[in-house]
Amino acid sequence: MQEFISAIDIGTTKICVLAAQVTHDGLGKLALRMLGEGVAPSRGIRRGVVVDVPEATAAVGEAIEKCEQEGGRQILSAYVGIAGSHIGTRNSRGVSPVDRRSGVTGADMQRALEGARAIALPENQEVIHTIARSWTVDGETEVQQPVGMSAYRLEVDAHIVTGSSTAISNLVQCVAAHGVDIDDLVLEPLAANEAVLRPEERRMGVAVVDMGGGTSDLAVFIDNALCHTVIMDMGGNHLTNDVAVGLRCPFETAEEIKLRYGSLLPERIAPDETVWANVFGEKSERSFSRRFICDVLEARAMEMMEFIADKLTDAGFIDRLPAGIVLTGGCSQLPGFADLGRSTLGMPVRVGAAQPSLPISGLTRNLLSPSYATSVGLLLWGLHEDARAVHRRFEADHGGSSSQKWMGAAAKWLKALLPDRD
Ligand SMILES: Nc1ncnc2c1ncn2[C@@H]1O[C@H](COP(=O)(O)OP(=O)(O)OP(=O)(O)O)[C@@H](O)[C@H]1O
Numbered sequence: 518m519q520e521f522i523s524a525i526d527i528g529t530t531k532i533c534v535l536a537a538q539v540t541h542d543g544l545g546k547l548a549l550r551m552l553g554e555g556v557a558p559s560r561g562i563r564r565g566v567v568v569d570v571p572e573a574t575a576a577v578g579e580a581i582e583k584c585e586q587e588g589g590r591q592i593l594s595a596y597v598g599i600a601g602s603h604i605g606t607r608n609s610r611g612v613s614p615v616d617r618r619s620g621v622t623g624a625d626m627q628r629a630l631e632g633a634r635a636i637a638l639p640e641n642q643e644v645i646h647t648i649a650r651s652w653t654v655d656g657e658t659e660v661q662q663p664v665g666m667s668a669y670r671l672e673v674d675a676h677i678v679t680g681s682s683t684a685i686s687n688l689v690q691c692v693a694a695h696g697v698d699i700d701d702l703v704l705e706p707l708a709a710n711e712a713v714l715r716p717e718e719r720r721m722g723v724a725v726v727d728m729g730g731g732t733s734d735l736a737v738f739i740d741n742a743l744c745h746t747v748i749m750d751m752g753g754n755h756l757t758n759d760v761a762v763g764l765r766c767p768f769e770t771a772e773e774i775k776l777r778y779g780s781l782l783p784e785r786i787a788p789d790e791t792v793w794a795n796v797f798g799e800k801s802e803r804s805f806s807r808r809f810i811c812d813v814l815e816a817r818a819m820e821m822m823e824f825i826a827d828k829l830t831d832a833g834f835i836d837r838l839p840a841g842i843v844l845t846g847g848c849s850q851l852p853g854f855a856d857l858g859r860s861t862l863g864m865p866v867r868v869g870a871a872q873p874s875l876p877i878s879g880l881t882r883n884l885l886s887p888s889y890a891t892s893v894g895l896l897l898w899g900l901h902e903d904a905r906a907v908h909r910r911f912e913a914d915h916g917g918s919s920s921q922k923w924m925g926a927a928a929k930w931l932k933a934l935l936p937d938r939d
């Protein structure tokens with residue numbers, strides 16, 4: 518286990534870098550102690566994807582530097598979040614024979630996962646995660662921990678997450694340019710789940726949706742297993758854009774108005790309440806009905822909820838989520854999102870953020886807001902990496918997953934091309 522864990526969350530609107538030290542809680546379980554956080558506005562990122570490597574690299578550098586200054590330590594490696602519409606997911610099956618005398622071993626599990634991972638991929642796509650959903654031992658399904666079971670045959674149902682090689686390589690470059698190795702690339706909704714879901718929700722059946730600025734990332738968990746992931750091209754920027762179009766004002770003005778006056782609870786707003794804003798082509802400010810602004814936001818928010826419902830229906834999960842939907846990410850803070858979700862979808866909906874009960878000490882108020890759930894979740898993903906590796910992750914023989922090896926190699930290769938940072 519590493520002594521320090523760092524996370525880099527490269528979002529459409531902000532970049533967040535966190536550093537923590539691995540410690541133990543009072544009961545001897547692994548825990549984290551926050552050392553530093555660095556946040557910088559994003560540049561060169563669109564809809565969760567790097568579109569301008571030099572700009573994004575500079576922005577990532579700013580956040581790393583802030584975090585290093587606060588934490589008093591250089592960041593050498595980090596868990597890095599990945600999202601964007603280039604992400605693809607599918608379920609796959611793998612099988613491994615088992616030596617009945619020794620019973621199921623970790624190597625058998627690796628072989629089964631390797632089999633599941635061996636899927637035909639379109640050109641320019643590669644595997645990011647191979648996550649075991651469930652194990653079957655000699656026909657006995659739903660085995661939680663197969664190691665040591667006497668058997669002839671081990672099967673795994675795995676969830677495969679793939680991404681575009683170009684998008685991955687651009688993301689890697691922005692981090693590697695600062696001399697930071699990538700411990701793992703982590704699909705953002707998987708990180709968010711670590712921070713916001715309660716174990717009971719994950720067991721019963723729940724969908725977590727990280728609603729950011731440019732994307733909304735959905736992950737479904739049933740019986741503690743990841744079943745489905747979707748990255749949707751919609752987020753807070755779309756809401757802001759609608760306000761900008763509705764008022765004919767600049768995006769920045771619309772963003773400010775959304776944050777200050779936006780609400781999805783129009784019944785709580787007096788019909789005559791007005792908001793003043795600068796609009797294009799006029800020197801002085803104009804007044805608008807706050808209700809009108811909230812109606813614009815509500816129309817888009819309902820569309821977003823319906824889109825989520827459609828995705829869950831298409832994948833066959835809409836009726837399998839007794840714990841409903843947990844919304845997180847900056848956009849979920851728009852007042853009334855959970856109420857709107859409940860009335861539109863007819864299922865439990867709550868807004869979630871990192872909880873003070875997580876095994877992390879020193880979380881600032883900032884980090885306890887939904888905007889930072891994915892960033893905090895990346896740290897937890899790192900903390901739980903070892904436990905997960907035993908039965909959830911594809912582990913190549915000794916010393917890390919193949920993606921880690923790939924990343925390590927890519928980062929080294931890139932670093933060889935880039936000037937040293939002192
Ligand atoms: N209090 C708030 N009320 C409404 N919206 C908010 C609030 N705070 C932040 N937002 C919105 O949340 C969005 C940013 O969310 P977040 O920080 O989770 O995105 P990101 O991680 O940068 O982007 P992404 O994950 O989509 O790549 C912006 O659209 C912003 O306007």
Ligand SMILES: [Mg+2]
Pocket residue numbers: 526527528529705727729730846891
């Ligand atoms: Mg985000």
